[in-house]
C-alpha cells in the first residue's frame with residue numbers, strides 16, 4: 001500500500017483528529033466520526049515536559065487518592081512510559097533527589113512495571129491464562145451489567161476510562177474487582193475492555209494488574225466496597241443516588257478459585273521473546289529505522305544509532321481491525337509520530353508489516369513482546385538494537401514480585 005498522507009501538525013488537535021478519523025477511523029471502536037483525544041497529549045515534547053515537571057513529594061501518602069484531583073499523588077507518566085517516550089531508567093533517575101520515603105515508594109512502582117515486562121517477556125501469551133489460581137466465583141448469580149448506572153463511583157470511573165483513557169491505579173482495582181470478584185465476569189473480557197481504552201494499555205501491565213486484583217496471581221482476590229470510595233473519593237458517595245442503598249456496601253462474597261495445579265506458570269519453561277540482545281546485532285546495511293509502538297521516543301536505541309536514516313512506522317491493519325482500539329489511543333500514537341516528524345523524515349503506512357517493509361533492510365529496537373518477535377521474523381532486520389531494560393532479565397524468579405525483586409540489585 002502507498003504511504004499515508006503526511007502527518008498533521010502535532011499542535012493542531014483538530015487536524016490530528018481529522019487525519020486519524022480519515023485514515024484510521026474505520027478501525028476504531030467509535031468509528032471515523034467518533035474519534036476524540038484522550039487526557040494526555042502524545043509526543044516527545046509532551047513527555048519531556050511531564051518528566052521535567054515530575055514531582056513525587058507526598059507520593060507515598062497520596063498515591064491512592066482518587067478525588068479531589070489536586071490531592072492525587074499519581075504522576076500520570078504511564079502513557080509516556082508505555083510507548084517508550086521516557087524509559088524506566090530515566091524516570092528512576094529523575095526522582096533521585098526526592099524524600100527517601102516518596103522516592104522508595106515511587107521506584108517500587110517503576111519496578112512493578114519492569115516486573116510486568118519480565119513476566120510478559122517470559123510467558124508471552126501465557127500471561128492471559130490464570131498464573132496460579134482459577135478466578136474466584138461469587139456465590140450469587142453472575143451480574144448482568146458490569147456497573148449500575150445509578151452508582152456514582154462506577155459511573156464516574158467508566159466516564160474517566162472512556163473520555164480520558166487513564167485511571168488512578170486504585171480505581172483500576174475497583175473496576176477489576178467489581179467486574180470479576182463481585183459479578184463473576186470473565187477477567188479477560190475486562191482486560192480487553194481496559195486495553196481498548198487506556199492510553200497506557202499494555203498486555204504486560206494490564207494482565208498483571210487484572211491477575212493481581214482478581215487473585216489469579218496471588219490467591220487473594222481484592223475486594224472492592226463502599227469503604228474504599230468513602231476513603232479515596234468521598235464526594236462520589238456524597239453525590240450518589242444510591243447512598244442510602246449502596247449495592248457495594250459490604251465486601252464481595254467470593255472465595256479464591258482452586259490452584260491451577262502443577263508448577264506456577266512464571267516458573268515454567270520460557271515461552272516468550274526473552275530479553276533480546278545485550279548489544280546491537282549488525283547483519284547488513286539498514287535503509288530505514290522501523291519504529292514500533294513499544295518505543296516511539298527520540299532516545300529509541302535504533303533511532304539514536306542511525307540519525308540520518310528515514311523512519312518508517314506501520315499501523316498494523318489486521319491487528320487494529322481485530323483489537324478495535326478506541327480512537328483516542330490512535331490519536332495519542334499519531335501525535336507521537338507527528339511530533340517526531342518535526343525532526344525526522346517519517347513514512348507512515350497502513351497494512352501488513354511484512355508487506356509494507358518488504359525490500360527495505362531496517363534498523364529496529366528489540367521489543368520484549370510476542371508481537372514483535374512474530375512480525376520481525378518476516379522483516380529484513382539489518383540492525384537489531386537492545387531493549388533499554390532497567391534490570392536485564394537473567395535468573396530472577398518470577399513466581400511473585402517479592403521473589404523477583406530479590407534478584408534485582410537496584411537500590412530504591
Ligand SMILES: Cc1cc2nc3c(=O)[nH]c(=O)nc-3n(C[C@H](O)[C@H](O)[C@H](O)COP(=O)(O)OP(=O)(O)OC[C@H]3O[C@@H](n4cnc5c(N)ncnc54)[C@H](O)[C@@H]3O)c2cc1C
Pocket residue numbers: 063073074075076077078079081082109110112113114116167168169170172173176194198200201202203205206207208209210213
Ligand atoms: C487492573 C489494572 C490494570 C492495569 N493496566 C495497566 C496498563 O495497561 N498499563 C500500565 O502501564 N499500567 C497498568 N496498571 C498499573 C497502574 O495502575 C498504572 O501503571 C498506573 O496507574 C499509571 O498511573 P501513573 O503513571 O500516575 O502511576 P504512578 O503511581 O505515578 O507510578 C509511576 C509509574 O510506575 C508504574 N506503575 C505504577 N503502578 C504500577 C503497577 N501497579 N503495575 C505496573 N506498573 C506500575 C507505571 O509505569 C507508572 O507510570 C494496571 C493496574 C491494574 C490494577
